[in-house]
Amino acid sequence: MRYSAFSILKNAFSGNRNWAPMWREPQPKPHYDVIIVGGGGHGLATAYYLAKEHGITNVAVLEKSYLGSGNVGRNTTIVRSNYMLEGNEPFYELSMKLWEGLEQDFNYNAMMSQRGIINLFHSDGQRDAYARRGNSMRMHGIEAELLDREQVKKMIPYLNYEHARFPVLGGLLQRRAGTARHDAVAWGYGRGADQRGVDLIQQCEVTGIRRENGVVTGVETTKGFIGCNKLALAAAGNTSTVARMADLQLPIESHVLQAFVTEGIKPAIDNVITYGAGHFYISQSDKGGLVFGANLDYYSSYAQRGNLETVEHTIEEGVSMIPGLSRVRVLRAWGGVMDMSMDGSPIIDRTAIDNLYLNCGWCYGGFKATPASGFCFAHLIARNEPHQVARLLRLDRFRRGFAIDEGGKGPQPNLH
Numbered sequence: 001m002r003y004s005a006f007s008i009l010k011n012a013f014s015g016n017r018n019w020a021p022m023w024r025e026p027q028p029k030p031h032y033d034v035i036i037v038g039g040g041g042h043g044l045a046t047a048y049y050l051a052k053e054h055g056i057t058n059v060a061v062l063e064k065s066y067l068g069s070g071n072v073g074r075n076t077t078i079v080r081s082n083y084m085l086e087g088n089e090p091f092y093e094l095s096m097k098l099w100e101g102l103e104q105d106f107n108y109n110a111m112m113s114q115r116g117i118i119n120l121f122h123s124d125g126q127r128d129a130y131a132r133r134g135n136s137m138r139m140h141g142i143e144a145e146l147l148d149r150e151q152v153k154k155m156i157p158y159l160n161y162e163h164a165r166f167p168v169l170g171g172l173l174q175r176r177a178g179t180a181r182h183d184a185v186a187w188g189y190g191r192g193a194d195q196r197g198v199d200l201i202q203q204c205e206v207t208g209i210r211r212e213n214g215v216v217t218g219v220e221t222t223k224g225f226i227g228c229n230k231l232a233l234a235a236a237g238n239t240s241t242v243a244r245m246a247d248l249q250l251p252i253e254s255h256v257l258q259a260f261v262t263e264g265i266k267p268a269i270d271n272v273i274t275y276g277a278g279h280f281y282i283s284q285s286d287k288g289g290l291v292f293g294a295n296l297d298y299y300s301s302y303a304q305r306g307n308l309e310t311v312e313h314t315i316e317e318g319v320s321m322i323p324g325l326s327r328v329r330v331l332r333a334w335g336g337v338m339d340m341s342m343d344g345s346p347i348i349d350r351t352a353i354d355n356l357y358l359n360c361g362w363c364y365g366g367f368k369a370t371p372a373s374g375f376c377f378a379h380l381i382a383r384n385e386p387h388q389v390a391r392l393l394r395l396d397r398f399r400r401g402f403a404i405d406e407g408g409k410g411p412q413p414n415l416h
């Protein structure tokens, strides 16, 4: 079913009882050309682009829970391409361009909103770092504006400008950045892949990877053995456990990140704002809730829930930046499991096992990467060679000493 203003009208007249389901509920076939492990944003986008761009449709996405139950439906929805390093910037800008046409492309309302992101700075040193980042973006052909304190004050007057310890001195603005409705992105890609013949198989956990003579022949699952020619892992926070089934040890640690939503209030925050004196980011959803988050809980975990200490820390940072936040009630908080890489940048690569492909290391920035990740991973799987913009996101970069350390924090995954 194609969605349009006409289909909304037509279905309204029949009491909205005739909408077709968004995707089928197929039973797994014995064998596929490609199996993708993980029905999150990246797995579904990969299936979509495999079918759409490369005509490969004998594909199954295996999801242990329901589609979108992982981080794709748990994040704070920020989309941006304000990266600095050569390994990242062209990749995230491709993602930004795909975001800009995504809703028309997959015929689904993902509520993409280019409301702009402002990264605040609070010291001279931080201003220099943001000026450098902005310059690097502009050299890659991406717009960036360095705002002084008065310009920021005009745009967002409700910040605490008088904070003696963390004065707001200005901000780096990317106007094309913004937010998108996270679970709608999973649904849009899932629906688009299903329409092209991809089998989306929910409640199907991969429990083992079968290999013969050094190549993968298929996966053991809770729905039995399923064979494949190529196996692609897009399991985000569970990547290391799934990869271990093929005896792969990866430079990934799993950590929890929490998100928070307040009660709905009248429109107050027009942009995405990040606090440079700590690590706090906030935007307002279309329903009026303030959506925010901060740092990781600082120890490894596979639990999709976080700790009170981090809740306290997050709220403290938020109130330091926007004092009025103390008057708003938090309604919900939850956690997601992040696949933190050693340099904070992702991996889209082949592995030492010829027909096993890897997509991971998204840390807490993988939502914005969803379109380019799916696009480049599909390219790699279909052609056995990396896409130009993902050519540096290699697994062996750690061995070769070519880390892509955007934050300059060294090999400590929970700091990125």
Ligand SMILES: Cc1cc2nc3c(=O)[nH]c(=O)nc-3n(C[C@H](O)[C@H](O)[C@H](O)COP(=O)(O)OP(=O)(O)OC[C@H]3O[C@@H](n4cnc5c(N)ncnc54)[C@H](O)[C@@H]3O)c2cc1C
Residues within 6 Å of the ligand: 037, 038, 039, 040, 041, 042, 043, 062, 063, 064, 065, 066, 068, 069, 070, 071, 072, 073, 074, 075, 076, 077, 078, 079, 204, 205, 206, 207, 234, 235, 236, 237, 238, 242, 257, 258, 259, 293, 334, 335, 336, 337, 338, 362, 363, 364, 365, 366, 367, 368, 369
């Ligand atoms: C609180 C929070 C805030 C965030 N904020 C942002 C943000 O503002 N901007 C941004 O860009 N990024 C953000 N992120 C990061 C982003 O959400 C992730 O990097 C990205 O969603 C990861 O890719 P994915 O969507 O494919 O992951 P997921 O949705 O987690 O998909 C992986 C899937 O694999 C499945 N799976 C795992 N093991 C198996 C198995 N054995 N068999 C079958 N299926 C399996 C899981 O159930 C899961 O559904 C945030 C994350 C969190 C948790």
